[in-house]
Amino acid sequence: MTRPALPWRRCLLALAAAAMLAPAHANTPWPAKPIKVIVNFPAGGAADQIARAISQPLQESLKQPVVIENRAGANGNLGGEAVARAPADGYTLLMSSGGMVSVNPHLYSRMSFDPAKDLVPVAAAARVLVFLVTRPSLPPANVKEFISYVKANPGKLSYGSPGNGSSPHLAGEMFKTQANLFALHVPYRGAAPALQDLLAGQIDYAFDPGIALTQVRAGKLRLLAVGSPKRSPLFPDVPTLDEAGLRGFDADTVFGFYAPAGTPPEVVAQLNAQINRTLALPAVQERIASIGGEPQPGSPAAFQQRAATDFQRFGALIRERRIAAD
Structure with missing residues (x-):
């Protein structure tokens, strides 16, 4: 008669089985399923249009569907929180204006997440002029x-x-x-x-x-x-506000992609490379240019540095003008 396995033997068997399964799971190539991009502003806005311009060629290069979901509210915080709380596996991304990271912490005394800690920059997409x-x-x-x-x-x-x-x-x-x-x-x-x-x-x-x-x-x-340091190529005869006498006027922001903190660096690097490749496509450049934006390829580190710079300059304006979220 076979004796029932002792508790410690059952534990050893379970650990052995997990060890056998772990390499297969760890070696599963990314991406292996559809990717969701949450846009934290309504449909039709700049963030939405940029996300949709990039999503089609991106899904072709990644060979997986890229699904856009608009989740607006609280100046981008609702969509930002949804991504911050999502699994850090590269299958949920955020497309946002830079304001959620560089502006919202100055506007809201309490946020349900910390954009600087709970999100990681993946790739800038476009410099958006006003x-x-x-x-x-x-x-x-x-x-x-x-x-x-x-x-x-x-x-x-x-x-x-x-x-x-x-x-x-x-x-x-x-x-x-x-x-x-x-x-x-x-x-x-x-x-x-x-x-x-x-x-x-x-x-x-x-x-x-x-x-x-x-x-x-x-x-x-x-x-x-x-409202940019330089004129728009779309309207070369239209002056900047700096030229009109408001010296140093610069209201540009950089829109881009973020992922939950803890997303594997190799996944971030692959996404960054593919998004930069997509930004070089003429059709994508034309789509971004149609709303007066300029493609902004670069590294995650450069994207993060721009957010840090904007955090300082917009923070000073918010304090001076006593701007509040409500």
Whole structure:
């Protein structure tokens, strides 16, 4: 009669079985299943458009589906938290503006996660410019006239943004500080609804992250300036705000991909290489350029350094303007 295995013998057998299975699991090539990219802003915005431009060629190179999921709210925090809490296996990524890492910690006294610790940078995707656009029925035809007009009508003009603390909002506050003027800020849940109200004449102007450029070309909006250190190749005749007299004006942000902290370095490196390769494709470059952005390939370390620099400069503006999340 066979004796039942003693507890310690059962443990040894279980450990042996696990040891036999472990190499096969560890050697499973990545990716072995679909990859989900959570976009922490609504559909139609800059982050969403960049993610969708990159996802198709990326899934072709990785030979796995890349699925986009929009999870907006709390200035990107809801989507950021979802990725921070996801398994660190390379199958859940975040596409976000740089603001969630460099701005939100200044806006929220409490966050349910720490972007700097709970996420790792994977790859920058695009440098996103902001464009000062107005409804065409406003009299000013250039920046200097516009500044004079707003100063002559303090508090009577309003501007929209994708939300408190978003990069277009910070651009608007930077503009008010440097031009020494006052206008009412109207926050929206994303850039697309802000654009809709600008087109409808419900607000007077906006610092747009590029989704309004089609309307500019159609003559439905007036483009006055670029909130970037250099002019946009799409509109070489349109001056920067620096050229218009607001010295050093720079509201650019870098959008990119993040992964949960603890994601294997080799997976991060592979993703970085594939995303950089994708950014070199003419079709992707054209798609990013269509919203006024510029492809921004580079290493995870360079992406992290840019976030650190923006953390300092935007933090100073937030404190000066006493900007809050609510």
